[in-house]
Amino acid sequence: MNGKHIVKINDQRVRYSFELVRNITLVQGDSGTGKTTLFDLVSAYARLKERSGVFLSCDKPCITLHADTDWQTRLAAIRDSIVFIDEDAEYIASYEFAAAIRHTDNYYVIFCREPLHELPYSVEEIYEIKTSKRFHMFRKIYRRQKDYVYAKAEGHGKPSVLLTEDSHAGYQFYQHYYDGTSVICASAGSNTGVYSWLQKHHDEKVFVVADGAAFGAEMKRVMELQHQFPDKITICLPECFEWLILKSGLLDIPGLGEVLDNPSDAIDPQRYFSWENFFVDYLVQQTAGTHTSYTKSKIHSFYTIRENSGKIVALISANMPLGNE
């Protein structure tokens, strides 16, 4: 399954309408907003269809997975469907669950406040439910601002440290970009390392660049830190470093515009667990054997030439360190 899918579901009392864009969607937010009611509606329709008294409109089957011990057997039988998972299901945080849904062609809607570190979900697909009388809709919890910055509190002043989550091509790129300047580039080593790095260095002014496509599980604690230290921490989350390169206009790839405009249509979740995996693969494949050949392990000099690197950072530059020489 790929593409975007609209789900409309209602009974005589409540009505929900929302769109699913990627393979993993998280629903969080306050208590009493209707998460359990939505799950119960889908569950009733999945069991009894129209005879449940529930009306459901979607171009894919909608199925529920409960907090049962035989979840793996049930999940193995589900194909090409939207799977709603109960927040009482303790297994959702497990490695076994991540392994079980990887390489499946389903979309998953998970009701859970707990960060699911085993799953690569996007910061853009974490929602809360907003209600207007009987009508319920999804609203993004983390709203992107200009230049892919996310903030719970507004900060002031330019950072002097640039922190990347990876230690390979992305990190090497920024090291080249700030070479010979006062800006310090640091690597957290992984997305889970970002919080630990910030916790230890919360007195420094830091600009964090991480891959928004798979940063969902880190978002809550990192944004709470940003809220507490708004003048010190700036969080910038483009899809991923490879997406920035593709978006920069540096490469002339046939069909690239369509891919960037509608990633949902281009990305098969059975093959790519997150959009980040897709954009890395796509960039590597499209540039293989050319003078722009890209590898994740070592940045090609084509991308670090000032004229080219400037086009890449232009997408996120408004809040970046100034890099005074």
Added chain:
Amino acid sequence: MLNVWFGDMPGIIYDTSTYFKHTYRDQWITEPLSVEMIRDVDKSEVVSSNLIQSPVLGAISPVQLSGGVKTLILINKVRDQVFNASKCGDNCAKWLLRIAAGKKVVVNLRHLMNFGDGEFKIMVMNKRKIAHNMRELVLLAGEYV
């Protein structure tokens, strides 16, 4: 005081809704603190121990309350179990602090709940240190969630 173990905690009641369904007692629902919590979090009015009036769902039974309110009631009434307080949204945070105002309450949180901009006292059990505000709590507990 509220005592919180952050992150995974073996042996706790994770599925609080099922536990509530099979253990709650009628008098828990009509107790003044439960009535206040149900009104504030679920925007619903307790009519009797078996009937609650919801503005969206109409007349409902206690088992149809939100997962957050059911968990708050369990935390308040059952002293010999530790419950998964991540079933509670941020709008339950002030009630957790109120329940724990006059007694020792132990809960498990698997996410960083926002306890607001004010001062409070929360024991971060993983570190055996007390957080007095959100800044201290984020720095003490973030690594476990």
